[in-house]
Amino acid sequence: MSHKISFGTDGWRGIIAKDFTFDNVRLVARAVAAYINEEAIGERGIVIGRDNRFLAEEFAEAVAEEFNKQGIPVYMCCGATPTPVTAYAIKLHQAAGAVMLTASHNPPPYNGFKFIPETAGPALPHITKKIEENIAKLQAGEPCEGYSLIPAEGRYGALVAEEKPTTGCTMHSPFEEYIEHIATIIDLDTIRQAGLKIVIDPMFGAGIGYLEHILGNAGAELEVFHNHRDPLFGGTLPEPTGKSLEELKQRVTAGKAHLGLALDGDADRFGIIDANGEYITPNQFLPLLYYHLLTVKGWRGPVARTVATTHLLDRMAAKYNQPIYESPVGFKYIGQNLLEKDCILGGEESGGLSIKGHIPEKDGILAGLLAAEMVAQHGKSLTAILESIYQEFGRLFSERLDIHTTPQQKTAILEQLKDFSPTELGGQPVIDKITLDGVKLIVADGAWVLIRASGTEPLFRIYTEANSLEQKVRLQQDVKNKLDLN
Numbered sequence: 001m002s003h004k005i006s007f008g009t010d011g012w013r014g015i016i017a018k019d020f021t022f023d024n025v026r027l028v029a030r031a032v033a034a035y036i037n038e039e040a041i042g043e044r045g046i047v048i049g050r051d052n053r054f055l056a057e058e059f060a061e062a063v064a065e066e067f068n069k070q071g072i073p074v075y076m077c078c079g080a081t082p083t084p085v086t087a088y089a090i091k092l093h094q095a096a097g098a099v100m101l102t103a104s105h106n107p108p109p110y111n112g113f114k115f116i117p118e119t120a121g122p123a124l125p126h127i128t129k130k131i132e133e134n135i136a137k138l139q140a141g142e143p144c145e146g147y148s149l150i151p152a153e154g155r156y157g158a159l160v161a162e163e164k165p166t167t168g169c170t171m172h173s174p175f176e177e178y179i180e181h182i183a184t185i186i187d188l189d190t191i192r193q194a195g196l197k198i199v200i201d202p203m204f205g206a207g208i209g210y211l212e213h214i215l216g217n218a219g220a221e222l223e224v225f226h227n228h229r230d231p232l233f234g235g236t237l238p239e240p241t242g243k244s245l246e247e248l249k250q251r252v253t254a255g256k257a258h259l260g261l262a263l264d265g266d267a268d269r270f271g272i273i274d275a276n277g278e279y280i281t282p283n284q285f286l287p288l289l290y291y292h293l294l295t296v297k298g299w300r301g302p303v304a305r306t307v308a309t310t311h312l313l314d315r316m317a318a319k320y321n322q323p324i325y326e327s328p329v330g331f332k333y334i335g336q337n338l339l340e341k342d343c344i345l346g347g348e349e350s351g352g353l354s355i356k357g358h359i360p361e362k363d364g365i366l367a368g369l370l371a372a373e374m375v376a377q378h379g380k381s382l383t384a385i386l387e388s389i390y391q392e393f394g395r396l397f398s399e400r401l402d403i404h405t406t407p408q409q410k411t412a413i414l415e416q417l418k419d420f421s422p423t424e425l426g427g428q429p430v431i432d433k434i435t436l437d438g439v440k441l442i443v444a445d446g447a448w449v450l451i452r453a454s455g456t457e458p459l460f461r462i463y464t465e466a467n468s469l470e471q472k473v474r475l476q477q478d479v480k481n482k483l484d485l486n
């Protein structure tokens with residue numbers, strides 16, 4: 001039986017050689033080529049980027065061959081390339097889109113396939129649905145629009161894809177152009193004057209060389225580690241959170257650095273360590289950045305966040321009379337709001353952000369540079385800036401719990417969530433219920449809980465944001481009791 005290929009929160013992922021086989025990768029490439037040809041934008045070409053995982057080059061070549069066979073020229077990024085840089089290359093070449101081969105922060109046996117359309121932001125569901133339909137048709141040996149089948153020569157009744165004259169593959173590194181573009185967004189002069197000391201951990205990933213190059217040229221004193229290819233990621237996960245950041249924390253404090261900056265496997269997510277060795281969570285960094293854009297840069301505009309992201313952003317937006325756009329989890333929705341609602345910042349709790357003037361794709365390199373710019377311009381540590389924010393807007397305590405379930409438990413919880421409408425939670429009345437993605441319940445003093453199934457991992461997530469640590473624990477416990485998740 002053929003493996004069901006679907007695009008989750010962020011592309012198709014699978015275990016290499018089990019699901020993520022050359023045959024399946026070629027199949028998905030054909031389905032994307034069909035989508036592009038159906039849209040009649042094939043002649044603009046497609047960018048292909050890949051990270052540092054096993055067989056990355058070979059998978060990229062297989063994808064290029066499939067596009068070429070369908071008459072679509074290929075711009076192949078040289079070497080491992082971050083997802084945001086691959087997305088930026090779409091703009092450079094005015095291409096029809098990009099394929100990024102990466103499993104982001106997943107364990108080493110995985111690889112993945114993302115399609116980034118011409119907007120240079122993640123594909124929205126109406127596009128991935130179309131690609132999934134094309135995959136199903138091609139798997140069944142049926143023709144699909146944009147992909148013609150012709151009778152196979154010498155094999156009676158058999159059909160094969162009609163191969164178009166080959167269109168070729170241009171090798172190109174978008175490194176320089178991306179860096180030039182970044183220099184138009186980040187205040188590198190102030191970073192230069194501040195004489196910062198920064199430790200960088202690109203986690204053996206596609207982001208190796210970027211922060212080093214930009215910050216090194218801006219005169220920062222750098223210490224860099226995990227900066228060579230290792231598809232086993234040194235035995236950890238290329239995920240810039242939790243245990244994976246321990247060494248960075250130690251190096252920052254031991255070296256008396258101003259900052260520690262980490263990237264995930266494809267450099268679209270960030271991890272930030274402050275001078276005191278503390279991890280700055282995305283729910284802290286996003287308000288820091290919005291505050292920086294509003295006060296230091298003097299920008300005005302709305303902010304886009306997911307349903308799982310801190311409401312401290314809402315408090316700031318309210319003070320500056322700006323709207324806030326809440327979406328389901330997934331940067332694709334934030335990217336859409338960045339494009340359509342003229343937001344100055346879009347970000348999410350899982351560690352993705354972008355700002356006005358940049359592409360609508362999450363970018364860990366940009367996030368790290370903005371952290372350096374903030375420290376340089378404010379002349380203070382991020383924790384010190386955060387203290388001023390708490391004084392002005394109040395403090396919120398957020399946490400995400402990941403609950404592993406069996407497929408049966410998952411079905412049971414999803415069933416229960418359908419009519420999960422408690423009138424009271426953690427001792428307070430529930431005043432609002434939001435069902436954009438899972439179930440979010442807001443209680444009288446503004447604290448909230450969200451329960452949703454992950455679209456990338458076999459687990460449920462319970463997100464809580466409260467006005468005190470005690471309230472956070474109370475809310476978490478109450479939800480677990482009510483859903484029988486203890």
Ligand SMILES: O=P(O)(O)OC[C@H]1O[C@H](O)[C@H](O)[C@@H](O)[C@@H]1O
Nearest residue numbers: 009010330331350454455456457
């Ligand atoms: O909570 P999940 O559905 O597992 O998604 C978690 C994250 O996965 C990927 O990294 C997506 O790019 C993000 O937009 C999303 O926030």
